[in-house]
Amino acid sequence: MKYKILLLNPDIKKIDLECRELTSRGIAVVTARNVVEASRLLREDGLIHVILTEWEIPVDNENTVSIKGAELFEKFRVLRHEVTIFLYTDQANLPYFRTGGSLSGYFYKGEHDYDDIVRKIRSEVINSKNRAPFFEKLLEYSRKSKDSWHTPGHASGYSVKNSIWVRDFYEFFGANLFRSDISVSVPMLDSLLHPTGVIKEAQELAARAFSARHTFFCTNGTSTANKILLQTLLAPGDAILLDRNCHKSVHYGTIIAGAEPIYLTPSINNAYGIFGPVPKQTIIAAMDKALAAGKRVKVLILTNCTYDGLIYDIADVVKEAHKRKIKVIVDEAWYGYATFHPHFFPCAMEAGADYSTQSTHKTMSAFSQASMIHVNDPDFESLEELFMEIFNMHTSTSPQYPMIASLDIARKQMVMEGYGLLSRCIELSETLKNSINSLNKFRVLELEDLISDDVRNDNIKLDPTKLTIDVSRTGFSSREVEHLLLDKHNIQIEKTTFNTVTVLITIGATHSKLNRLYLALENIEQMSGNQRPSKLNNSDDIFLALSPIKFVPRFAFYSEGETIQLSDALNRVSVHMITPYPPGIPLLVPGQIISKEMIEALNHYRDFQVEIHGLKQGRLKVLTAADEARLELDGYRLHDINE
Ligand SMILES: Cc1ncc(COP(=O)(O)O)c(C=O)c1O
Structure with a gap:
């Protein structure tokens, strides 16, 4: 097992003994005697999955000031949400102080029961975090190699594997895809439309991982997730506040629900053709104006982060909406990983939003179309039946099982190694930014370049895993740069505006890919020579x-x-x-x-x-x-x- 425990104890003799006991039972242990050391280890070592700590720990080597209880545990939580914290103390009775609710368990030192500690830790890491209950069941079923007398018609690939015409299809996708693409009539694999078994279990693990009370898997992307939520929360005639610039699924959802949309005009950066966040004052004024006009305002929906990586101070916006009894949905299609690294905290669920929709497939390892709906709404219990009805209305009765498995796996991966992967993305992004900026004709845009004046005081941040590159000095239009990258260098970028190209540094990024992109841009820069500026990257020509x-x-x-x-x-x-x-x-x-x-x-x-x-x-x-x-x-x- 590659996971580690962080053991905290200020007493050097005791910590050595405890460390030996745990290590002799096959557990990898790193130790810290103060909060500064512990924080450094948590930041640097993504393999730490469990903290075993005393109630009170000195802040640093000086041993003069210490932190205890809830305050101590919170220190760790703000560094790593996914790490499990166990209290390991001399006090037989739990201290009469508040723990902050972030403890997962307790061990009394007086019992010297290291076997108990190891058993509980293994159970926590192996039986919940490191599990993928749906995927494991799917594997088990496919390995049984049962004769299929049910849908799908390819019957585990038998219809294609010996075909003289379409065998290449079978060979390309491989036997396992066909074996795992099975019908909903297999009871041991549960039902997405009425989960009671392994899908329910997988969704519960996802809820825990993504800081939600409930999570639902969606097999038709965040496009459908948004429609499901809007139809659940809005009755005909209700009003919804929505970023005018939100994804089309939100507009469709509003049409389907028969709700009255109240559009929020986003900030616009004409210099680079970028729509940014909606200014906070615009949101507040629109809520107040709509309520004063007697509108039944039920929902505020915003996109966070934006396509270009601009991040709202979402907790603040949620607070304003809740003051006015308006539910908040955050479209996190591009931000599903936010709960796994402090660089991105808080995600919508942690910020107190009621719902979030995430395209797990866009930024994590799930297959295309695989998304999640997360719920934190304290009133959800009274809506759950309606929600499930609408979920059923929009979901195929034959959802694809490999897609569901990919959601289960994406969650497991992020819990087990998300922190490390995201730390690496941030590092790669910095390296790529520096190398691009070393060129003469390309420049990576900073937060100040990307936001417009009307959101400068809104505490907006920039997601470093989305790099927007100004290409205007090459003389090529961004479209031409995109085509050169694709046709000449085999590099597909994410999107363009008239004078920028955007690349995503996802958890699948590698040093090789990064350097290939740099070399391609260098080559384009050389090619550009005395290229006259393209008409298409002149900002006067296009006005958002x-x-x-x-x-x-x-x-x-x-x-x-x-x-x-x-x-x-x-x-x-x-x-x-x-x-x-x-x-x-x-x-x-x-x-x-x-x-x-x-x-x-x-x-x-x-x-x-x-x-x-x-x-x-x-x-x-x-x-x-x-x-x-x-x-x-x-x-x-x-x-x-x-x-
Ligand atoms: C902000 C936003 N929301 C929702 C969606 C739809 O997501 P999906 O492709 O998962 O249906 C997108 C897709 O690009 C998007 O950009």
Whole structure:
């Protein structure tokens, strides 16, 4: 076993003895005699999974000041959430002080029962953290090699493995994928739609790992996770405050729920074409204005971190929403790992948010589409039945088992080695940043470059695992840089704006990949020579703007409309969502006025050959004059709050 215990005791003789006893029982031990030493070890050694500590420990070598109880345990918690803390003390009775609720167990030194300690520690690490109950059951079942008389039709691969036409499909994916792709009629593998066995157990372990009260696995991505939550929390006519720039699934969820959206305009950085967080004052003012107008405001939903890695002071925002009795959903599609490293603390659950949705597949080791919904809402018990009904409404009755297994494994990996992997990502990011900045024509943008003035006082942070690189000095457009990276250097980046490219340093990053990227950029810099600046990276040419939303999206969406050319659409109202992809943030939502800036922005995206959902051969659907008159008459015009 590769995990270690951190043993804390200020007494040098006793700690040596305790260390020997534990080591002789096969446990790897590192020791510390004060808080400073312990903190250093926790920061440096990702293999520490358990702390065995005295009630009171001196702060440093001087031995003059010490910390005890809840304060001591909290010191460790703010460094590493996933580490289990056991109290190991001379006091037979638990001290009459508060422990802060972060202790997982207690051992009395007077009993000298090292076997008990070792048994409990092993049980904690091996039987919960290091387990993947669903994956283990799936392995067990696949190894039994049962004859399949049920779906799927490939019957463990038999339909394809001897085919003269499609055997390559079987050979590429391999026998194990087919053996583990089995039907929901296998009871020992539990049911995602009504979990009572290994899926329930896996979800409970995930809840514990991600600091939630409940966790639910989603096999259709955070796109579906968002819709499930919005439909659960919003009844028709309820109001929701949403970042205008949130993912399209949030807009769809609002349409499905029949809720009235109140849009929050995000901060916009026109110099780099980046939408940032919504200013805190905008959020507070919008909540107050909506409540004063008598709206039934039920939910605030924000994206944290943003696609470009900008991180809200989320605890503060949650506090403001809760003061007003508004539930908070945080779309953490890009931030699922935040609970596993203090560099990113707090994640939404720790910040007190009610719900969070995470694309486990985007930033951790789960397969594509595998996401999680985390719940901390104290009122959830009264909603759980409805939630499960809606979960069932949106979830296939044949979820893919390898995908569920990948969620179980992604959680186990993050608990066991997430801290170490993330520390490495942060280091790699720093190295990559320095090497890119050593070039003349590329520059990694810092927080100050990325945020605009309206959020400068909002305590925004930057996630170092998302690097945005200014390419404007190369003379190439970002699209050209992207193509050069892909076609010439075999490197696929995450996204571009008109003058930046963004790369993600995920837990799968390696030194080799990092240096290959650096060499590719160096090569592009040399190629660029005296390249004249591309028209496409001139910030004057593109201006990120959001136009007003005239009608409630649900009712605009269900209007008949007519299809016209984008060039003829000035001041008309969109029926559908128009979404450049990736990342899937709509430029136009149903009911929104098509302004000159919107048309220009869409034309720019087309010049960039960006995939644009909702725009077909330059045509889009808009409301007719009759539609607009009817919507006006029916009272679906959005006035005051959204303008
Ligand atoms: C902020 C945000 N939320 C939700 C999603 C949807 O996630 P998924 O791809 O897991 O469906 C995305 C996808 O890019 C996103 O950027």
